[in-house]
Amino acid sequence: MGDWHDQTVAGLAARLRAREVSALELARHFLARGAQHADLNAFLARDEDVTLAQARAADARLAAGEAPRLTGVPVAHKDVLVTTDFPTTAGSRMLAGYRSPFESTVTARLAEAGMVCLGKLNCDEFAMGSSGENSAFGPIHNPWDRTRVPGGSSGGSAAAVAARLAPAATASDTGGSIRQPASFCGLTGIKPTYGRVSRYGAIAYASSFDQVGPMARTAEDCALLLSAMSGGDPERDSTALDLPPEDFTRGLDASIEGLRIGLPREFFGDGLNPDVRAAVEGALAELRRLGATLVDISLPRTELAIPVYYILTPAEASTNLSRFDGVRYGHRARSFADLTDMYVRSRSEAFGEEVKRRIIIGTYVLSHGYYDAYYLQAQKLRRMIADDLQHAFGQCDVIAGPVAPSVAWPIGTHAGDPLAAYLADIYTLAAPLAGLPALSTPAGFGDGGLPVGLQLIGNYLQEGRLLNVAHRLQQATDWHTRKPAGF
Ligand code: GLN
Numbered sequence: 001m002g003d004w005h006d007q008t009v010a011g012l013a014a015r016l017r018a019r020e021v022s023a024l025e026l027a028r029h030f031l032a033r034g035a036q037h038a039d040l041n042a043f044l045a046r047d048e049d050v051t052l053a054q055a056r057a058a059d060a061r062l063a064a065g066e067a068p069r070l071t072g073v074p075v076a077h078k079d080v081l082v083t084t085d086f087p088t089t090a091g092s093r094m095l096a097g098y099r100s101p102f103e104s105t106v107t108a109r110l111a112e113a114g115m116v117c118l119g120k121l122n123c124d125e126f127a128m129g130s131s132g133e134n135s136a137f138g139p140i141h142n143p144w145d146r147t148r149v150p151g152g153s154s155g156g157s158a159a160a161v162a163a164r165l166a167p168a169a170t171a172s173d174t175g176g177s178i179r180q181p182a183s184f185c186g187l188t189g190i191k192p193t194y195g196r197v198s199r200y201g202a203i204a205y206a207s208s209f210d211q212v213g214p215m216a217r218t219a220e221d222c223a224l225l226l227s228a229m230s231g232g233d234p235e236r237d238s239t240a241l242d243l244p245p246e247d248f249t250r251g252l253d254a255s256i257e258g259l260r261i262g263l264p265r266e267f268f269g270d271g272l273n274p275d276v277r278a279a280v281e282g283a284l285a286e287l288r289r290l291g292a293t294l295v296d297i298s299l300p301r302t303e304l305a306i307p308v309y310y311i312l313t314p315a316e317a318s319t320n321l322s323r324f325d326g327v328r329y330g331h332r333a334r335s336f337a338d339l340t341d342m343y344v345r346s347r348s349e350a351f352g353e354e355v356k357r358r359i360i361i362g363t364y365v366l367s368h369g370y371y372d373a374y375y376l377q378a379q380k381l382r383r384m385i386a387d388d389l390q391h392a393f394g395q396c397d398v399i400a401g402p403v404a405p406s407v408a409w410p411i412g413t414h415a416g417d418p419l420a421a422y423l424a425d426i427y428t429l430a431a432p433l434a435g436l437p438a439l440s441t442p443a444g445f446g447d448g449g450l451p452v453g454l455q456l457i458g459n460y461l462q463e464g465r466l467l468n469v470a471h472r473l474q475q476a477t478d479w480h481t482r483k484p485a486g487f
Pocket of ligand 1: 127128129130152153172173174175176177178205313425
């Protein structure tokens, strides 16, 4: 059996087209790897029959000679995207066994593009978390060191791609959930501009933040997936921008000579671990060698992003999750006294700790008497943070910095201390607060030989630019080609 799992999406697509391998062989190969490494707990649902049937269909399209360029390439989906062929749980007991009657736009588009689905990926419950430990179905393990977290909330996506159980995965980012796990697992992941990708069928956490995006090993692979998944969805998601389809692979090779990269001084302060700082600075030095200029900038409200995010997203979550009441959706308690008791018991039984905490915070900040003091103030600050970023883009083309203050931490580190986990989101919150695109690309290794990511934030709809910069960096370095031992 070939080392198909070491190939990138682009490599596999070319080999499928050259008929060096069939979609069926690839599907079998990756299914076997998934079974072999089940201890990572990256997958929540797999179904061999479904995957193999999709692979056979892909082979038929390839044989007919009119297949789109991703035909036959395997992919796996974060379990917040609803699918008709696999159950969807959002990592919650609330939805255990749930089977959606409809397909999310993103999964449907990737299927139309010919991709073969290997299954659904574990994640923090309702995408709330930054470690993959908040899943109701057990913690996910980082392939670089199984005693460490893979990051979150898209921890299953990152673990699966890093362990070569899938060449690429979908993920979602509300406050960092694509970029931070990509960083912790040595991958590339991009959170698109708010509205670039349809959220139809993406189970909502905080609707004014949520974006779906790809995670893969290279910027080129992310460009391939993003091209297939993005675009307007007028019938189904009115927040998806109605833009013509864009091929994000086209600008990948452009020179970055003269590119102004802004370094917010607040991203390089005391809270940043020295090993992460050294790796990020190494990657920045490479970018300078490639012709970019580094510019000092300031994002003065960086620290405020944490309280603002942790007021606004729970507020939105508390309303989004009200549909899980055991009647419209979700688990229903077996015994109850009356209607109210049924709601209370069903929700108490099926939601995890972190989800309950955020629902309570959200209802609190939205309640009469506190709305003005918390929710409204946070909304105003959100606007000011977005304005700060626009001001920064007057001085630079792209903003760069770390993704997280540290490398992946040991499982259990933040147990019982949610605030400590919230603080580690400091660098990833600005982009989604403003709706801006941002990515993480490998930047070397820190303590314990664990991966470090470089974050790049672009102005609205500048995904192509971000992928271009990451691609040029990847052409000049080999961090993205390293893989965890034993995989
Ligand atoms: N870590 C952040 C949180 O816990 C981000 C989660 C996300 O982006 N879905 O909310």
